[in-house]
Amino acid sequence: MTQDNDFARLSDFEPMKAELTGIRQHLHANPELSFEETETARFVAEKLESWGYEVTRNVGGHGVVARLTTGAGKKSIAIRADMDALPILEQTGRPYASKVPGKMHACGHDGHTTMLLGAAEYLARTRRFSGTVNLIFQPAEEAGAVSGAQAMIKDGLFERFPFDAIFGLHNHPGAPEGSWLMRSGPMMAAADTVEITITGKGGHASRPHLAIDPVVIACNLVVSLQTIVSRSIDPTQTAVITVGSIHAGEASNVIPEYAKMALSVRSFDPKIRELLEKRIRKLTESIAEGYDASVEIDYIHGYPVVVNSQKETEFARAVAEELVGPEKVGLCNLIPGSEDFSYFLERKPGSFLRLGNGLNSAMLHNDKYDFADESLTVGAAMWARLTERYLDA
Numbered sequence: 001m002t003q004d005n006d007f008a009r010l011s012d013f014e015p016m017k018a019e020l021t022g023i024r025q026h027l028h029a030n031p032e033l034s035f036e037e038t039e040t041a042r043f044v045a046e047k048l049e050s051w052g053y054e055v056t057r058n059v060g061g062h063g064v065v066a067r068l069t070t071g072a073g074k075k076s077i078a079i080r081a082d083m084d085a086l087p088i089l090e091q092t093g094r095p096y097a098s099k100v101p102g103k104m105h106a107c108g109h110d111g112h113t114t115m116l117l118g119a120a121e122y123l124a125r126t127r128r129f130s131g132t133v134n135l136i137f138q139p140a141e142e143a144g145a146v147s148g149a150q151a152m153i154k155d156g157l158f159e160r161f162p163f164d165a166i167f168g169l170h171n172h173p174g175a176p177e178g179s180w181l182m183r184s185g186p187m188m189a190a191a192d193t194v195e196i197t198i199t200g201k202g203g204h205a206s207r208p209h210l211a212i213d214p215v216v217i218a219c220n221l222v223v224s225l226q227t228i229v230s231r232s233i234d235p236t237q238t239a240v241i242t243v244g245s246i247h248a249g250e251a252s253n254v255i256p257e258y259a260k261m262a263l264s265v266r267s268f269d270p271k272i273r274e275l276l277e278k279r280i281r282k283l284t285e286s287i288a289e290g291y292d293a294s295v296e297i298d299y300i301h302g303y304p305v306v307v308n309s310q311k312e313t314e315f316a317r318a319v320a321e322e323l324v325g326p327e328k329v330g331l332c333n334l335i336p337g338s339e340d341f342s343y344f345l346e347r348k349p350g351s352f353l354r355l356g357n358g359l360n361s362a363m364l365h366n367d368k369y370d371f372a373d374e375s376l377t378v379g380a381a382m383w384a385r386l387t388e389r390y391l392d393a
């Protein structure tokens, strides 16, 4: 067993502060949207190559995977950072603000990428581990339905770069810089969209008996959908079904042919998510059927629930407590946002962590948001120590 002082400490990263801040602000000034991360990927790959990593480019689009093996250890760990920016016009007024109007690192992925680079440089220089580390620089996290995580998995990520467990992080506005929030089990929501088209039979408003009125059916369905969460979901669990859009008809004296509805469905448990879909489909189909109408349901699955495995979360918590002290490591509440790191966690054990971005930080995706550079060395030191502890000979 290695002595504690053989693992990375915060003080080891103090000398890298200026370098990491420079990298972060360079990435911030040069944002690239999902699927367009050419220059960011090149920048990342060149640095990793210069530090001695075996680098594979273009994994699932602009994805970059860097691999380093040291010693005889058979274990393998993966750490993921996302690289893409958002279509937002930056309003921070910072000297290193985006040089590209309408594109902005408003979710802190510039910081995530920089922290993993910081750990990469340190791990290659010190090599105090025994086994294999895989650093995954992922594109297109913000893409929605067909995202970078899915693309990298489809391109053989698990087979080409085998690993036992995976870790990732997101910065967290509202928590102090350099503090950590963790949660075992479900942590971030699945967000699905459902588009429903009810087809009845159009006709004259004065002769409803000769028509099939999709407006009545849609209204019936809106009310019935409310019973799913209240009557079918365990009261100790949570879920949301919102009918955000409903459109039918143009005139008071015409029964329309169609009614269209769009729903947002959120849940924190894969089983609840399945149950919601089953109940929404069944109610929709049976209500339409009851009125002799036909219905088309387009159930669009967004990112799944982020479910952290217990063992890896406890491990990450222990490492963070060693690094920053237990008073700076807390329990994360459920987060209603979603994150495509969930696709990795569906197949591998691991944990997604939250790193404080400051109590006064603007919220994510806001045009005044900025990643807190004070957190850079904490994040880099965490990835380094987590790797050394996981691959401790």
Ligand code: NI
Residues within 6 Å of the ligand: 107, 108, 109, 141, 170
């Ligand atoms: Ni993000």
